[in-house]
Amino acid sequence: MLHHKRIGVLFYFFFLVLNVSAQEKSKVVALKNILIEIEKQHIVSFNYTDDNVDGIQLTPPNKSLSLDQKLRYLEKKTTLSFENINNKFINIYSKKHLESKIICGYIYSKTDNQPLENVNINFVDASRIITNSNGYFEFKNNIKNYFWISHVGFITQKISIVNIDSKNYLKIVLEPEVTELPEIKTNAILASGISKNANGSFEIKPKKFGILPGLIEPDALQTMQQIPGINSIDESVASINVRGGTHDQNLFLWNGIRMYQTGHFFGLISVFNPNLANTISIYKNGSSAFYGESVSSVVAISSNNDAIEKDNFSAGINMINADIYAKHNLSKNSYIEVSGRKSITDFLETPTYKEYFNKVFQNATITDFSQNQNIDYQSNKKFSFYDATIKYFQKIGLKDQIIVDLITIKDNLNVIQSATINNSIDSEKDVLRQTNFGGNLFWKRNWNNFNTTKINTYYSSYELLADKTITDGNQIVTQQNTIQDNGINIENNHILSSKFTFNNGYQYNEIGAINLDQVNSPNFYRKIKDVLRTHALILEGKYNDTLSKIYLNIGMRYNYIEKFNKFIVEPRLQFNYGLNKNLNLEVLGEFKSQNCQQIIDLQKDYFGIEKRRWILSNNSTVPIQKSKQLSVSLFYKKNNWLLNIENFYKKVDGITSSSQGFQNQLEFLKITGNYVVFGTEILIQKKINHFLTWLSYTYNDNNYQFQNYEYPIFPNNFEMDHNLSWAGIYEKNNFKIALGAKWSSGRPITSPRSTEVNASNPEIVYNSPNNTNLNPFFQINLSSTYKWETIKGIQFKIGVSIVNILNKKNEINEFYRISPLTNSIQEVETYSLQRTPNLSFRVQF
Template sequence: MKKTAILFCFIFMGFYAHSLELKRLFNQSGSPEKITISGIVKDLATGETLPFANVFVVGTNNGTTTNIDGYFTLFDVPVENTSIRVKYIGYEAKTIKVASTMANTNIEIFLTPTTEQLDEVVLSAETEQQVVRFNKKVSQVALSPKELASIPNLGEKDIFRALQLLPGVSGTNESSAGLYVRGGTPDQNLILLDGFTVYHVDHFYGFFSAFNSEALKDIQLYKGGFPAEFGGRISSIMELTGKTGNNNKFTLSAGASLLSANIAMEIPLGKKANLLIAGRRSYTDIIQSGLYQDIFDLYNDDSSFGSDDQNMGGDFQNQRNETEPTFHFYDLNAKLSYRPSDQDIISLSLYNGEDNLDNSRESQNTFGQDNEGSVDTNISDVLNWGNLGSSLRWARKWNEKLYTKTIVAYSNYFSKRDRLSDVTVQRTDSTTNSVLGIIEDNELKDLTARLHAEYQINSDHMLEFGGQYTSNQVKYDYIMNDSLEIITRDNDGNLASLFVQDNWSATSKLDLLGGIRVSHFDITEEIYYEPRISGTYQLSDEIKLKAAWGKYYQFVNRIVREDVTQGSRDFWLLANDETNPISSSEHRIFGISYENDGWLLDVEYFEKDMTGLSEFSLRFQSALRSGSDDQYFFEGTGIARGVEFLLQKKVGAYTGWLGYTLSEVVHTFPDISDNPYYALHDQRHELKWVNMLKIGKWDLGATWVYGSGKPYTAPDGEYTITLLDGTTYEYVSVGDKNGLRLPPYHRLDLSATYSFKLGGGTGNAGLSLFNLYNRTNIWYKEFEVVEDNVIETNVNYIGFTPSIFFNVKF
């Protein structure tokens, strides 16, 4: 790998030197006057900077995108008879005539939000109404949070549910807001919010994401082949940029759905600073709506608790006192921004999100013909999980060529599950007590310092370089029956990384992005090299070829804990190359696209080889056996490959896309299965049809999702182990790993949103119909073995569910 990386760098430097020589040869005297234009792109209504906006010289291939703070630089712009055009999702495009006075100064370009137009206007055939923008770079997608109203959701706008409608991202996981991208799992995605890592993205068991769309202004998703500036994950990258708030005036917005309410305030603090505060909380612990009951019933399974009358004699009588569980979630976003000068931005961001469930209860039961015995059960059933994150960020545009950003970030993921049943059995001649259940406690802390620099050498080259230092602390305890320690871990690890990459316009048709990332991990004391390259070639004005290749490593992993009877669960651990190895992947991507002003047809083939995959299982070793917990960890490899098809209509009153993915995900774990097997998230076919229609003040949406059945494992019997003290434990005998398939998944969702003016503000109200034709989709199967007979129970996702929402902004 070291030789490959060094060879890669020499080849890239050779190309670079060759491009400079070509530029010298063709830069002849007598050419028209050309200038360099540098500036920033902002929202006209709020003064917010707009990241990743497209800025280009009309009629040429000379273009760029604004960086995460809205800055851009265009070189070699002719002065005479030339215009530049700026485009951004959710905003009216703007064309500006070039003048010589634009040289040697920072210009400000203001774009008008399309959502500010509340009058009933007829959209022209050239008006873009996109929620997402595809084909920016290889496997990169941009999403606008402010344009999500047209996409049906289960109650409120949700950025992760919108991303699940893209080809290559699984859209059939109602129980997880996490993204399964091109055969990867949610833990293999790096999620950055204003520079800090978010390890947990679920609210309400995954039916909602943990991010409030009212606090975000831009989302960038890299489905694969991502550049060297990002590291630590082997599947994909999601970069979220939080709002800085309205610079011009105080703004208050609020909204409510059947599950939660939210409020956001944007507060200018003088001319140079502003504060954004956005909060959201469910009121499910106060009001249990029909939607809440539908979701909660999927998880409120008491079958694992209580007492069994088979050892109590006849005439067992249940006298349980029913209690109502309490559940709520919340999240809070805050961001303080300060601009000491036109070149500097300093910001402090904070995020905190948490879910809390308390289903603790007590029950009394009697048995025997004369009620001579009783069973008292005290059930502790408490679960809470969430993420706390913050970052301090300083960005500076030193001149028209150099931009830097420095970040110090902290993140803390936590998950505590206390599910114990204290059972006291009283007979006429004896009293026995036992504690059954599990305790799981997982905590991950992340402290990171990061430096990123962009140096615009000329119109052909933009050099990016920087470094990162991350210190992780990961703890995990898994205890059965209050005393049996299955696994206990407390590990620290430090990762230091450097990267360099070059955005190179090799010719007027060929663009390349190449670089390398080098990391040192102190647990293994090894150096890891990650060379990467991607490129696009413009065959014609409409047709583009693209390709990417790269090597990736991951040093903190979410381990799957197999549970055949009740569905699999997971936990985070730090890699150590012993029980849970360092994960790695190699991406290979090839594609072609056809795009004009109104339509996009895009096809990409992807292939991802994965090593160092981990799984944790008790079914191959007795949990009662003494010794190290290493015996429960299994190492494997995997391959994900497939092809994505996308047809998108970009402009006009009616927009949307049709996406199809054909893929497979195959894992090989020699100690678990003699043969390779399909991963739990393998899905051969997935089809998504997204439709959005704007009629005056109405936004109408319809989505249809189809996915072929996913694999699962079923038991085929049971066996019993008797210990020396006479205690017996029953274990399930399991069939082929993921040898069966669930039925296909499909559903239709509809939504209607009406926008209106309200006094000095605006508002919208809407109705969303989830799973319109009430399809019974199976989430997973539960199994119980009784006298060697397997009893199978389907656990289904929710059926037809209507929801309403209301939002206002002043």
């Protein structure tokens, strides 16, 4: 019996030892799990890298121990060191680092002492590392003397390595940077999707665009005419006048490519697809020094989007054209984007199309003073247009991106006109073609968070070809105008601090122009070809302090024209200061020059058909145009009220009379001079919940100065003394409606002194140039859109607009001619659009 008891005791102790041994072994767990338990018990946070703790297993410390006792226990059992920061954060690092040349540390936010992930650490050799989820970083200390630490929303720090001991871990705290947006930027102007930047430019976001009277699509060139100081004297987007300048004095850029044709249907429709643009920037004054070759405004249209968004497709149709748009991601770093638009006039004549034709090719009422009869011109017209774009976007690694853009535009017109006067038939056939093709290759590299380089090479080609056949081939007139423009732009951006930015660059441009005139009877042939090459060096410094609300950008552009061995210096200024939280002062100024302009040579009356041709300066009879402009404005915003008052002065030297569209005694003269404009622009706006209303007024005093002419000073052809516009806009959810009115004083015209002419020497004797004005212009417009979406995410949008609701007959031009049949004076009048409806439908998914 005793023997059996002894055996039982031995078995008991044997299994007890096994059990204890098993329990001891089961207590050996991964260090990561121990750290998690300590975090929960003591409400702390461990910061470490995975490679320091991976693979370490040990018996957990007793839960009854204090935090410091547990840390000492872990240090004893491992090769790690534990740094306790205020019993809240505990940094873990390897003791091996104490003897190595590795510099490491943790980066925290000052606001909440939390570690910061993905903080950029940049070195002088352009290399870069980022912190992990615990805010930890490390690097070998070899030849690096200092490094920068930057993170979105925090002030950048520069750290010197010279005095850093590699045996100690760094603890770096980043201070948040206040990024208040200027008050003027956050406010919608005229409509949602339109804002004004601190640099004085207006910015339009078509994808966020609301609605404006008469518009159902975010047409860039139609929209910009709502901005005070910008209008079109003949309702054409191919004749936009900014503070009294001619259309060719504006620089139109599409993704960095200069566009020489801006309108379809001879200006009634923009060539830029309104459903494609991502951002439209408009500068009336104070443009960046990187913009050259214009003495008036800059309109920069960009369809670039760095984000790789989801695939997108949309298609739409209105009463003039149909279009499609598609974007497809080729990979997570690349996409292709295509768009196309074509007139529907080949198979359908809508009421809108008919009104546009009546406007452009209206059978002008030509009154014969001597016989008091009307001449009725019969015409047969065929017209079509299209435009298309393609974009390829590719990200290469983390620093580079490449974009390829192509755009093509084409308009075709065939017009046959005939008239019977005194049993004599006079017929005329016109064939007109306009094309504009452009392409560019854009490369951007972010060397680091502080230095960026952009290189853009571009090519633009424009051709105007016109053939006129008069009376069954008795006379054939051919006119051709060709422009080829190519160049390279290099831009470097340097962030010196959170407030200072320095930009520099170089631009090379080669532009060639060909003008051909040929007549078979009498025999005449003329072909002129010119080429100009220009180099430009650009320097620009920007100071932007959002706390003190000071924005200052000073730029300088140095142009060198090879052919003339001529240097032109162009300073630029943008200044914006917040006098208080409601009131901003803005000062803009610039000197600019332009070598290419449009003229009307061998003037012929095409009844509204395009007749302007691009030519290059020869530095003598066709001078280099130079402008200088200064504007001062106050911008006030409070309680959803907005008031902007701007006074400006503008002078443009080197203009030629043939570039101003004279149709009086200066029509065939070739003289040079300048124009000077003084003006005031006022905008008052109020927003009440979903309702927005605004009233704008523009006054300008615009005069020519031709010193060698018998009338040295007289009103500018594009002077409109007073312009007044009003709009009321209501937007709620997906419904939008806008009603607006425009009133302006009539444009200047020149009247003849007498309605009679000398039969032996038929010539019109005029009064002084622009001695009188047309009657005022008045128009009321309406537009509305509605958008809805299906449960499958397909969006539909329908829009309707009516231009000139009252069907008012507004005269927009008047000039005089000698009738070739009767040798009498004819008065030619042209009018604005009559009541013109439009309807659009769009689908997107």
